[in-house]
Amino acid sequence: MDFEAVIGLEVHSELSTDTKIFCGCSTEFGGQPNTHVCPTCLGLPGALPRLNKKVVEYGIKAGLALNCSINKVCRMDRKNYFYPDCPKNYQITQDEIPVCHDGYIEIELDNGDKKKIGIERIHIEEDAGKLLHTDAGSLVDYNRAGVPLIEIVSKPDLRSPEEATKYLEKLKSILSSIEVSDCKMEQGSLRCDGNISVMPKGSLEFGVRSEIKNMNSFKALEKAFEYEYKRHVEAVKNGEELEQDTRRWDEAKGVTFAMRSKEKANDYRYFPEGDLVTLNISDEWIEEVRKSIPELPHEKAERFVKEFSIPKYDASVLTLTMDMAKFFEKVAVESKDAKAASNWLMGDISRLMNKNNMEVKDLKFNPSQLAELIKVINKGTISNNIGKKVLNSMFESGKDPKVIIEEKGLIQNNDEGEILEVVKKIMEENPKVVQDYKDGNKRVLGFFVGLVMKATKGKANPQIVNKIVNQEASKL
Ligand code: ADP
Ligand code: MG
Ligand code: ZN
Numbered sequence: 001m002d003f004e005a006v007i008g009l010e011v012h013s014e015l016s017t018d019t020k021i022f023c024g025c026s027t028e029f030g031g032q033p034n035t036h037v038c039p040t041c042l043g044l045p046g047a048l049p050r051l052n053k054k055v056v057e058y059g060i061k062a063g064l065a066l067n068c069s070i071n072k073v074c075r076m077d078r079k080n081y082f083y084p085d086c087p088k089n090y091q092i093t094q095d096e097i098p099v100c101h102d103g104y105i106e107i108e109l110d111n112g113d114k115k116k117i118g119i120e121r122i123h124i125e126e127d128a129g130k131l132l133h134t135d136a137g138s139l140v141d142y143n144r145a146g147v148p149l150i151e152i153v154s155k156p157d158l159r160s161p162e163e164a165t166k167y168l169e170k171l172k173s174i175l176s177s178i179e180v181s182d183c184k185m186e187q188g189s190l191r192c193d194g195n196i197s198v199m200p201k202g203s204l205e206f207g208v209r210s211e212i213k214n215m216n217s218f219k220a221l222e223k224a225f226e227y228e229y230k231r232h233v234e235a236v237k238n239g240e241e242l243e244q245d246t247r248r249w250d251e252a253k254g255v256t257f258a259m260r261s262k263e264k265a266n267d268y269r270y271f272p273e274g275d276l277v278t279l280n281i282s283d284e285w286i287e288e289v290r291k292s293i294p295e296l297p298h299e300k301a302e303r304f305v306k307e308f309s310i311p312k313y314d315a316s317v318l319t320l321t322m323d324m325a326k327f328f329e330k331v332a333v334e335s336k337d338a339k340a341a342s343n344w345l346m347g348d349i350s351r352l353m354n355k356n357n358m359e360v361k362d363l364k365f366n367p368s369q370l371a372e373l374i375k376v377i378n379k380g381t382i383s384n385n386i387g388k389k390v391l392n393s394m395f396e397s398g399k400d401p402k403v404i405i406e407e408k409g410l411i412q413n414n415d416e417g418e419i420l421e422v423v424k425k426i427m428e429e430n431p432k433v434v435q436d437y438k439d440g441n442k443r444v445l446g447f448f449v450g451l452v453m454k455a456t457k458g459k460a461n462p463q464i465v466n467k468i469v470n471q472e473a474s475k476l
Helices: 053-065 161-177 218-237 283-291 297-308 312-318 322-335 338-355 367-379 384-397 401-408 416-429 431-438 444-455 462-474
Strands: 003-014 077-080 090-093 100-108 114-126 130-134 137-141 148-154 190-200 210-215 245-250 255-261
Touching: 003 161, 003 218, 053 100, 053 114, 053 148, 053 161, 053 283, 090 114, 100 161, 114 161, 161 190, 161 218, 161 297, 190 218, 210 218, 210 255, 218 245, 218 255, 297 312, 297 322, 297 338, 312 322, 312 338, 322 338, 322 367, 338 367, 338 384, 367 384, 367 401, 384 401, 416 431, 416 444, 416 462, 431 444, 444 462
Parallel strands: 210 245
Antiparallel strands: 003 148, 003 190, 077 090, 100 114, 114 148, 130 137, 190 210, 245 255
16 A cells, blocks of 8 residues: 655744844844843743734734735733743743634645645744753753744645655745745754654545654754654554654654653643733734735746746746845846856855855855856856856955956967967877877877866867867868
């Protein structure tokens, strides 16, 4: 029997407001422990929450960008639990009536088909503090307590670990493009719980699910899902009873392990948060927020394909982040060679950025400078290969390509007379190879081209070198 996975994701995303959700403390990442705190986010007796309007605005903005409906009347609820990362002993969240519901994200499958993945709800809530377990005991830092979050809960519409990764990538690119979250996974701005079960292919009845908690890397989550998929299929095939459980992923061992089963699940005793009033969201406000949503990544990608005639694949890679998309568009317009712009950005530049752990905003050169590089290559001032060297220098120094070409004397030599002299000299210096050629070995022509390029320090125009080497060889 063939099986398929059923996957649903719960994604927590930290909102990039300046201040926390219920007080004026800074949301900045890091900082000395317990310096971004006040009586409210420390949960001291008598301190009352005040809801940050920006948090609701960002919640609505995320909802609209993810095709959700907005609950114009909604409220905050208390989720009670006892753990030192939560000083009030309850988290303020939204239980029964979330700010957004019933949206979707469209992903593209490998065969090119589009698939809509439902979003059940988006609610706003506060983050907890952070525990640090040391040899000297456990420490707690409340800088993160009260940082605003949205939780985006998908419907169980995903059917494989790869689909889950596609969904997450799309979600991340949308959230960061509308600037509600920086989505920095390494700083915990985007975290994910993954739910998975298996069922016979095409079945309508879902199996018993496992939930993998607190994943902060797409790759790790995909691996964890693959592991769970096999474990579940194995169990079903062997007729074992699976029980609904909550698990953790052990990256080093490549396995998941159970934390708790459903029977031991927490009872959070939700009830309405009495210290905050019901939220009434006006149509005018929703429309205002709607207007603030910029062109979304997939819309940009479609436009790039149309306007710049670049391949769909390029367009989808270039629009993964807004910074990259904007950079590309400027270079494409200024250089009038969109495919070259795309090749440089997706190739050498991405490689250099990855190697140096950098993002587009850290680049020392600007779009106009890259456009200039493309123009000098297209004009034949330098070859594409020399262009790579120039790019490396631009990457390190941020200098103009023209300045680098001047300083390093890299201008391409297009002088046929000069190149002919070099070709002749090299043939004279290598009589054995010439004899080889006369004996019928045509491949030595490449050897000559290589020697000419070396003798001219790569500056000779390769097309001209090729032409002249062939022309001189035919006279031998
Ligand atoms: P809970 O209240 O226990 O968190 P929810 O009903 O809110 O459960 O579901 C949480 C997530 O689990 C959602 O993303 C949902 O799509 C997913 N999910 C629900 N049932 C299944 C299932 N049988 N297999 C896989 N995922 C599931
Ligand atoms: Mg849940
Ligand atoms: Zn505070």
